[in-house]
Amino acid sequence: MAQIDKTKKDPSGGPKKVSIDVGDGAAIPSREDVGLFTAWRVAFFGAIACILYLAFFKPDPYVEILKFLPDGIYVTFKVTVLSIVFALAIGLFTGLGRISKNRFINGAASLYVEVIRGIPLLVQLFYIYYALSKFVNVPDMASAVIAMAVCYGAYMGEIFRAGIQSIPKGQAEAARSLGMTPAQSMFHVILPQAVKTILPPVGNEFVALLKDSSLVSILAVSDLLRRGREYASESFNYFEAYTVIALVYLVITLFLSKLIGIMEEKIRAE
């Protein structure tokens, strides 16, 4: 998950320097880091080669396992994409709340971030699905998406906050001095510029969320991991099932990381 480190304000009064360090960065190779770049290729093509090798030379049970998984991959993507969309919306509001001058809104947003970041995602999932069922019955898929979105929304909020604060104060002053309202200034001037800072860490959150989505398998959501478990408990081929699951996750994650790495390079080049 992303860790945001906002360095102190530049004493010259210039723009605040913000660096967003990402804990999962090791999975995202850049061309300068030759060692890691090679490692990415070895891991990615190695994983694909392994899957192909197993499917061709040991079709029983590997082909059967592979046939079992596409439904799960679909569900994993569905949970991930829905969660990220909601997390982005929550993150935007949280980020805006965290920089709000209104003490109540600011306090509420900060409290949300602190509370959510302090509770493990697995516990949040259990809480929404099992604990809250005492009052309301939330369907599996909805619980999964709510828990993931609420959890990641807190992290996204910090990314949005850092991105917005990375834009020099003079930009907002220029917008306001032209008669724009705070909202107009935010949406026409500040946010469009902050997107450049915000996009790369959001991409990393996307990958992290995809991996964490495996946690929803503890609910009755048939994601990739749960499909593997279902197969394994029927066939007792635990080793084979989990090997394939790990390889499939690896391929998807490395592929997405690569995409994000390319996107990041493009943004930097602009």
Add this chain to the structure above:
Amino acid sequence: MQNDTRRKMVEMTGVTKFFGTLRALDDVSLDVYDGEKVVIIGPSGSGKSTLLRSVNKLEEINAGSIVVDGYQINDPKVNINKVREEVGMVFQQFNVFPHKTVLENLTLAQVVVRKRSKKEAEQIAMDLLAKVGITEKANVYPTKLSGGQQQRVAIARALAMQPKLMLFDEPTSALDPEMIGEVLEVMVKLAKEGMTMIVVTHEMGFAREVADRVIFMDYGKILEEGSPEHFFTSPTHERTQQFMRQIL
């Protein structure tokens, strides 16, 4: 449009502003009349920028009153955005919008704030770009422009709102020397057209050419005011004499 009634564009009375315990503005009173050009000079930290920024409420004052274009801007009930529509501001650091083209820099607030059609806004924008002499850069992003060009875009952007009053906060201080002239030229042109202007600057040549009144500030107070000639020939206050010696 005649000034015989001498309508007050800005009326500041007893304005006081603290930054923490620092008294940035200390009981300052200043009136600026319609069509008048006032140049504010003074050493850094004297409060001149703070004074200028309080006119469009970029700085909130702690005591006193400021009336701009008939609006008491310290009154929380007054919609400050309405007042700011009529008050253009030019910053030392230009603050052009880097994600918008030059043309979009000029049309954004016209469309969003003044609710003009895109076509009308572009027409006004192109006329202003011609006026500041950068028509050919209309579709370029401002980061590709020199500092002088960026500042001219910033001036045109403020003018696109057709303000009644223009505030300039050290508009040439961040510029390379060879670019100062092109910006001052635009400002002189604007002054000659009758725009009401308050300018914080060290460019005494500019002050001499256009200022109706020069104001010298130090320690958050107005120490002396008078015609540019007065400041060149016979400044009375000791601090003013010292300052004039340093900058001339």
